[in-house]
Amino acid sequence: MAQPIVPVRATMIRDASRDQPGAPPTPRWVDALMLCAVAAVAYGIMRAAAEWRAPLSPNVQVSLSPRELPYYAGLSTLRMAIAYVLSLVFSIAYARIAAGSRTAERFMIPLLDILQSVPILSFMPGVVLGLAALFPGRTLGLELAAIILIFTSQAWNLAFSFHQSLLTIPRELSEAATVYHLGFWRRFTRLELPFGAISLIANSMMSWAGGWFFLMASEQFTLGANNLRLPGLGSYLAAAADAGDTHALFLGLATLVAVIVLLDQLLWRPLVAWSDRFKLEQSGGDAPQSRLLDLLRGSALLEWVSARVTHPLTRALDRRLGTPPTAKRARRELHDDAVSRFLRWAPALIALALVVWGAFAAARALAGLGMSDWELIAVSAGATFLRTTIALILAAAWTIPVGVAIGMNPRWARRAQPLVQITASVPATAVFPVLLLALLTLPGGLNIAAVALMLLGTQWYVLFNVIAGAMAIPSDLRDVAASYHVTGWRRWKTLILPAIFPYLVTGMITATGGAWNASIISEYVTFAGHKQSTVGLGSLIAQAAEHSDFHLLLAGTLVMAAIVIAGNRLVWRRLYALAEARYRLD
Amino acid sequence: MNDTVSLLEARDVMKYFGDDRRPVLEHVSVELNQGEFVALLGPSGSGKSTLLRILAGLMKPSSGDVRVHGAPLDGPNPNVAIVFQSFALFPWLDVLQNVELGLLSIEMSDDDRRQRAVKAIDLIGLDGFEEAFPIELSGGMKQRVGFARALVVQPEVLFMDEPFSALDVLTAENLRTELQDLWLAKTMPTKAVVMVTHNIDEAVSLADRILVFGANPGHIRVELKGLPPSDRTTKSAARARLVELIYRIMTNPDDDAMAIVEHSQLDRPRAVASPRAGRRPAPARARRYQVLPDVGIDDVTGLVQYIGGIGGHAAVHDLSRDLQMRTDDLLSIVEATNLLGFGALQDRQVVLTPIGTRFADSELDEEKAIFRAQALDHIALLHHIVRDLETTPTHTLEAERVIDQLEHSFSGEEARRQFETAVDWGRYAELFTYDDSSGELTLDEEHRPT
Numbered sequence A: 001m002a003q004p005i006v007p008v009r010a011t012m013i014r015d016a017s018r019d020q021p022g023a024p025p026t027p028r029w030v031d032a033l034m035l036c037a038v039a040a041v042a043y044g045i046m047r048a049a050a051e052w053r054a055p056l057s058p059n060v061q062v063s064l065s066p067r068e069l070p071y072y073a074g075l076s077t078l079r080m081a082i083a084y085v086l087s088l089v090f091s092i093a094y095a096r097i098a099a100g101s102r103t104a105e106r107f108m109i110p111l112l113d114i115l116q117s118v119p120i121l122s123f124m125p126g127v128v129l130g131l132a133a134l135f136p137g138r139t140l141g142l143e144l145a146a147i148i149l150i151f152t153s154q155a156w157n158l159a160f161s162f163h164q165s166l167l168t169i170p171r172e173l174s175e176a177a178t179v180y181h182l183g184f185w186r187r188f189t190r191l192e193l194p195f196g197a198i199s200l201i202a203n204s205m206m207s208w209a210g211g212w213f214f215l216m217a218s219e220q221f222t223l224g225a226n227n228l229r230l231p232g233l234g235s236y237l238a239a240a241a242d243a244g245d246t247h248a249l250f251l252g253l254a255t256l257v258a259v260i261v262l263l264d265q266l267l268w269r270p271l272v273a274w275s276d277r278f279k280l281e282q283s284g285g286d287a288p289q290s291r292l293l294d295l296l297r298g299s300a301l302l303e304w305v306s307a308r309v310t311h312p313l314t315r316a317l318d319r320r321l322g323t324p325p326t327a328k329r330a331r332r333e334l335h336d337d338a339v340s341r342f343l344r345w346a347p348a349l350i351a352l353a354l355v356v357w358g359a360f361a362a363a364r365a366l367a368g369l370g371m372s373d374w375e376l377i378a379v380s381a382g383a384t385f386l387r388t389t390i391a392l393i394l395a396a397a398w399t400i401p402v403g404v405a406i407g408m409n410p411r412w413a414r415r416a417q418p419l420v421q422i423t424a425s426v427p428a429t430a431v432f433p434v435l436l437l438a439l440l441t442l443p444g445g446l447n448i449a450a451v452a453l454m455l456l457g458t459q460w461y462v463l464f465n466v467i468a469g470a471m472a473i474p475s476d477l478r479d480v481a482a483s484y485h486v487t488g489w490r491r492w493k494t495l496i497l498p499a500i501f502p503y504l505v506t507g508m509i510t511a512t513g514g515a516w517n518a519s520i521i522s523e524y525v526t527f528a529g530h531k532q533s534t535v536g537l538g539s540l541i542a543q544a545a546e547h548s549d550f551h552l553l554l555a556g557t558l559v560m561a562a563i564v565i566a567g568n569r570l571v572w573r574r575l576y577a578l579a580e581a582r583y584r585l586d
Numbered sequence B: 001m002n003d004t005v006s007l008l009e010a011r012d013v014m015k016y017f018g019d020d021r022r023p024v025l026e027h028v029s030v031e032l033n034q035g036e037f038v039a040l041l042g043p044s045g046s047g048k049s050t051l052l053r054i055l056a057g058l059m060k061p062s063s064g065d066v067r068v069h070g071a072p073l074d075g076p077n078p079n080v081a082i083v084f085q086s087f088a089l090f091p092w093l094d095v096l097q098n099v100e101l102g103l104l105s106i107e108m109s110d111d112d113r114r115q116r117a118v119k120a121i122d123l124i125g126l127d128g129f130e131e132a133f134p135i136e137l138s139g140g141m142k143q144r145v146g147f148a149r150a151l152v153v154q155p156e157v158l159f160m161d162e163p164f165s166a167l168d169v170l171t172a173e174n175l176r177t178e179l180q181d182l183w184l185a186k187t188m189p190t191k192a193v194v195m196v197t198h199n200i201d202e203a204v205s206l207a208d209r210i211l212v213f214g215a216n217p218g219h220i221r222v223e224l225k226g227l228p229p230s231d232r233t234t235k236s237a238a239r240a241r242l243v244e245l246i247y248r249i250m251t252n253p254d255d256d257a258m259a260i261v262e263h264s265q266l267d268r269p270r271a272v273a274s275p276r277a278g279r280r281p282a283p284a285r286a287r288r289y290q291v292l293p294d295v296g297i298d299d300v301t302g303l304v305q306y307i308g309g310i311g312g313h314a315a316v317h318d319l320s321r322d323l324q325m326r327t328d329d330l331l332s333i334v335e336a337t338n339l340l341g342f343g344a345l346q347d348r349q350v351v352l353t354p355i356g357t358r359f360a361d362s363e364l365d366e367e368k369a370i371f372r373a374q375a376l377d378h379i380a381l382l383h384h385i386v387r388d389l390e391t392t393p394t395h396t397l398e399a400e401r402v403i404d405q406l407e408h409s410f411s412g413e414e415a416r417r418q419f420e421t422a423v424d425w426g427r428y429a430e431l432f433t434y435d436d437s438s439g440e441l442t443l444d445e446e447h448r449p450t
C-alpha cells in the first residue's frame, strides 16, 4: 500500500467522557451506594410480592400517616416499572412484526391508531372483574388490572415510535446488514435497536408521564357497591381527598413530585446522555450531559459487572441466536409445508374469528339500547365536546405566546426549561383533588373543574411543541424579518404562526385525545364522600361502569373512540398535511 | 475465458419498480470474469445502482436471472462485499467493531476475528484508529473503514457504488491510488471488482472494461475495453483519446454509441458491441419527448452567461476546473443548453450558438423573451403543456395528467422528475404558473389567447 495519509486528530469532536480512560476515577462510595440501592430495590420487590399474595379485602384501609408514604411510593413505582417493561417488550415486538410484513402492517398500524383513541378507563370494570375471578381472594388480580391499565397508557406511543424508526433506517445501512449476513438477531441488536434507541427513550419518558396520569385511577376501582383499593401513592391521594385531609393531600403530592424528579435525575437523564451515541449524525448543539452517567462510567463495580456478567451473557446470547443465515434457510425450507403454512395463518384466523364474534356481540348489545339512551349519549357527547374545545382553546391561548417567547429566546429557554419540565411532570389527576377542594363550592364548580383538568392534563403537549417550533425558526428568517422592520402582528402573521403551525397541530392531536380521556375522570367524581356529576360523555361512561351497565358503557366508549378518530382523520390530519405542504421550513 | 464459467453473471435482466409501465433496467446482460475490474458509467437514473443491487442479491430482478458460478442466485449473494457511497458505517460501533461486523456470520473464535479485523485495518491505513467512532473520522477515513469492512471478509467480488463521490478531490485521488495499488499488487484475494462511478477519469484509470449505461429505460449502450495499465497514466495519448470518446458518447445520449466509436479516430477497435446494441435500431427510439436533464434553470442560464462572458466558447475541462464542478454535472448542464439551442459541444468545447450569445448579452426582459421562444420551439414537453393550457377553457391543467402522459415514455419516478424539470423551466420562461399544493398548472395571463 502506498503512503497512507496520517489522519489529523483535530477532527475529534466527541466529548472526552466517552473515552473511558480520560474520565476521572469514580470514588468508591459511589459503588457502595449502588450496592445499597440494589439491596433496597430487592427488598422492596420482596415486600411487594408479599403484598400481592395477600388476601383480597373489599375495603383496604389506606393509612394517611406520612411514614407510610415512602412505602406507598415504592409500590406505585414498582407497578409503573412492571407495566413499562411489559409495554416496552410489547411495543418492540409489535413494531418489529408490523415492519417485517406488508400484510401485517396494513392491519397492525391502523389497529394501533384505534387502540390509542379508545378511552382506556372504560375497560377497567371488565378487566378488574375478569382478573379478580382469575385469582379469587387474592390481590394479585387487582394488581394485574392496575398494571394493565398503566400498560395501556404507555404502550401505544412506544410502538408507534419504534415502527417509525424501523421504517426510517437509511437504506444503505440496512443493505450493509444484509450484505454482511447479519441475520435476524444481529440485525436487530446491531442496527434496529440502536437506531431506534433515542426515540424509544424519548417516548419512554412520555409513557411514564402517561402512566402517572392514571396513577389514581389504577389504584382504586369502584365496582357496584365495592370499593377496591391497592396500597400506593394514588390510593393515598384518593384517601386523603376523601377524608378532606388537606395536609395529607399536599404531602402525597410532594412525594409524587419527589419521585418524578428523582426518576428524572437518576434514570432518564443518564439514559438520554448515554443514548447520544446512537445519533446518526452529530448536530452542532451540545450533547446532553449527566453527572451521574459520568460517575457510573468510571465505576469499578459496574466495570466488573460488565466484564464478568453482562458481556459474557450477551455474547452467549449472540452466539445462540445469531445463527448463520445458511442454517436458517435450510430450516425454513424444512418448514415450508402445508402444516407450517397453516400454523402461520392460524393466529390470524383465530384473531379474525374473535373480531367477527366480538363485533357481532357488540352489535347485539347496541341494538338493545333504546332511543332515549342514544339521545342521552348524543347530548353527553355534545357537552363533553364543548368542554374539550374550551380546554384546547385555553391551552392554545396561553401556550402560543409563552412557548414562542421561550423558544425564540435561548436565555429564557435555559432558565424556564427545568421549571416547566417539573411543573409539567406533575400528573394533572393528582392535582385534581386540590382543584375540587377549591372549586366544588362554586356554582357549576364541577364544570369548571372538568375543563381545568382537561387543560392541566393536555396543555403541556401543546406548550412543548410550540417551544420546539419556535426554536426551529431559522435565524436568517428572523434576521430578514427584523431587517425589513416586520414587527408586531405582521411578524406573527408572516413569520411566527406559519413556522409553528405544524408543531402546534402535532401538539393539538395529542391534546385532543388526552382531553376526551380526561373527561371520564373529571365529569363524575367522588369527593369527601359525596358523589357529584355533570352532563357529559365521560360522566356517562364512568357511571355506566360503576353500575355495571355494560351496554351503555360499550355505546359510550365506542362513540368516544369514534369522535376522537374522526377528529384526527377529518380535522387534524388534514391540517397537518396542509402544514407539511405549505409551511415546512427546510 | 470462454470455456470457464464466469464468477457472476446477469442474464437478460429486467427490473420494474411497483407498477411502473417502464422498466428501470431493460434486457441487461453482463458477465464478470476472474481478474477483471469493471466500471459502470452512465447518467443518473440509468439503473447502475439497481444492477449492482440485483447482482448482490439485495433485490430480485423482475425477469431474467443472476448466476453465481453458473448456479442461480437466491437471496443475498454470499461472495460479494459492497463499499457504499455513504460509507454506511454503524455510528454506535467503533472502527474495530464496524470491521468485525462482516465477520460475525462466519464461524470463528473471537480472537481470530479480532486478528483478522486488525489486519484489515492495518492494510487500509487505519492503524491506531481501532477504537475511534465513525463520528471522529473525516470522510476519507470513514471510507477507509468501509473498505476494511469489505475486504476483511475476503470477498470473491467487490462492489463499489460511487465510493469516492462523497470525498473531496484530493482525498478521493489518494484513496483511489491506494486501491489501485492494492488491486494491482494482488494483496487482496478478491478476484473481480465492479465500480459504479460518474467520473470518466476514474473509470479510465482503474477499469479493464467500461460499460456505458443509457437511461429510460436503463440499458448498456456500449461496452469499451479499458487501457493496458501502462497507458493509464495521466499523460498518455491513448488515455486522452479514450476519455474523449467516452465524453462524446455520454453527451450524445440519443445517438448510436457504436457509430460514435467507429467514427472516432481510434487506431484500433476497442469497443465490443453490447448484446443489446445489435438488437435494436439504435437512435430511432420512438419517444415523444426528449430527456430533460435534471438541472436547475439557474445553472443553465448561469453557464450560458459565463461562457458568453469569456468569449463564447470554453473547454469542458477548463469549465469544470474554473466552476469547481464535477464533469458529469457540468455535462448535464451542457446537455440542457444544447436542448434549448443555446450551445453545443464540439470537440470537448462548449460553443455558444448565435442565439446563445444574444441571450448572454441581453437584459433581463429580453433574456426571458429569448428563453421563452427557445423553450417553446425546442422542448417538446413544454410545447405540449402550453398547447394544452391554451386549448382548455379554464387554462389550467392537472399535474397528474401530464405525468400520466409522461409515464408512457419514462418510468414512474423519472416521469415525475421530467415533469418537475419542465415546470422549473416553464416557470422561469413565464409560460405558466404551478401551484404545488393543488397540483395545478395555470397558463400565464400575459400569454392567454384572446
Ligand SMILES: Nc1ncnc2c1ncn2[C@@H]1O[C@H](COP(=O)(O)OP(=O)(O)OP(=O)(O)O)[C@@H](O)[C@H]1O
Pocket (backbone or CB within 6 Å): B017, B018, B024, B042, B043, B044, B045, B046, B047, B048, B049, B050, B051, B411, B413, B414
Ligand atoms: N427502491 C426503488 N423504488 C422505486 N424506484 C427506484 C428504487 N430504486 C431505484 N429506483 C428508480 O430506478 C431508477 C434507477 O435508479 P438507480 O439508483 O439504479 O440509478 P443510478 O444509475 O444508480 O443513478 P445515480 O447515478 O443517480 O446513482 C431511478 O429512476 C430510481 O428513481
Ligand SMILES: [Mg+2]
Pocket (backbone or CB within 6 Å): B048, B049, B050, B161, B196
Ligand atoms: Mg446510483
